[in-house]
Every structure is written in C-alpha cells, then in structure tokens.
Amino acid sequence: MNDHDPQTAKLGSDKPRTQFGALCWRPVDHGVEILLVTSRDTGRWVIPKGWPIKDLGPDGSAAREAWEEAGVTGTLTDAPLGAFSYDKGIGPQRVPMPCVVMVYGLRVDQVADRFPERKQRRREWFSPTAAAERVAEPELQALLAGFTGA
Template sequence: MRKWLRNVWEEVARPLFLRPQRVQFAALCVRNSERGEEVLLITSRDTGRWIIPKGWPMDNTDGAETARLEAWEEAGVHADHLNRKPVGYFTYDKILDDGSAMPVRTSVFRIDVKELADTYPEVGQRERHWFLPKDAAKQVREPELRDLLLQM
C-alpha cells in the first residue's frame, strides 16, 4: 500500500501541484559557420538580458510553428528546416506587472536558419547575436536553458 501511495504521489499528485501555470514555445535558432555550429540569442525588450525567441501558444498553431513565428517576429529568422519535435524544455519565472512571478514551462524547437532578414516586426527593439553554444550558455540566466545549450 505504501509503495502504491508513493507512486500515486510521484506520478499524479505531485506533478499536478508543481505543474507550471503557463506554457510557451521557443526557437533554438542554429547555423553552421567557420567556427562551427552557432546559436542565435536575442535581447529581451524589458531587461535586455540574452534569451532565445519565445512566445505564448497561438490558436490553430502547434508548438513548432509558434516557435518559427516567434523567431521571425523577434529575430527576423527565415527557417531552412524546423524540427517538429522539441529538443528540450526549460522553466522560468515570468515576472508580471504586479511584481509576482508566474512559472512557465517552455518547449524548445530547433530551427536551422536559412538567413536573417534586415527588416522584421521587432527590428530596433532587440539586439541579436550569434554565439557558440558554450558561450551562449554563459549568457543566459535560465539553468535548464544553459544545460540545453551545453548539450549541443
């Protein structure tokens, strides 16, 4: 009985209590260069910290397509190839206008970048820069995103 209760707690009850309230989809934008594989990071609009393009779910759009659209809007990415299956996940606390934190679980989709546009919806609102994965990992604040970058 004790083992059964432990399994119910670990597999059902605990995840319900700890489940993030919201989800987002993110784009891990990658290209090959003379230095090797590089990752595109952009700055957030509010704090200027380095992040990957991400956004909230959209109606009639799956996670991979949402990630592709966010990469376009936030960084001007034209995708060469979009993986439909997430390459990983990370969690972070979204700070709301009232100062409270809302946990968010973010599914990350790899996008092989064909080219970057000079004109796109959020041009001038963010910086963008290519990093080697180990250098990108040093720039981001989210530990799980850092781990994902280091596994590349």
C-alpha cells in the same frame, strides 16, 4: 501579436504556463552558432519564445516567435529538443508567473534586416558555450552548452 493574453492569466498561480521557443542555429566552419536576442523588458539574453498562437501549433508558434523577435526563418525540428522553466514577470509589479518553454530547433536559412521587433531587441550569434554563459536559466544553459546541431 498572438492570441493568448498572459495578462488575463491568474497572477501568482503556481500552475506553470506553456510557451514555445526556438533554438535558432546555423552551421559554421568550427561547428554551430546559436542566435540569442535580448528580452524587451530586462535586456537579458534569451532565445525567441512566446505564448501559443492560435491555429499554428507548438512548432509554428516557435517559428513565429523566431521571426518576430529575431527576424529569422528556417527549418524546424519535428519534435522539441528539450524544455526549460523560468518565472516570467507580469504586469507593472512583475508578479512571477511560472512558465515551461518547449524548445524547437530552427536551422536558420534566412536573416532579415527588417522584422517586427527589430527596434525593441538586439540579436547576436554565439558559440554554444558562449550562449550558455549568457542565459540565466540553468536548464536552458545545459541545452545550449551541449548543442551540436539538429
């Protein structure tokens, strides 16, 4: 649904591509919980993230991904909380494309039952420690494990 087509990017390039993601969280009695979603292709736990969306800017792109992938809306941080890198598999042969994800905090105000990717993903709330244990990327693990709210 966004205007950047990763399929047209040069596959096998060592130049990282930038994505924008949302660390979606909510306050609870014992601290905070973090929302993770499953990826469409591998089913592993991730934060909502994606390519830049024309006319939305970095924070707007992160917010749109949170809506499309997790069905949540809320209040974004003004600046990124951090970043992490990973290799995105592109195409049928899963050619690795290096990506850097700028992560914005999103305090969740509303959780919808109906959202664009609801039939393609699962979503679940975790403690920061449990969320960190479920994601694969070490830099994202560190960001999640130490998160106390934005």
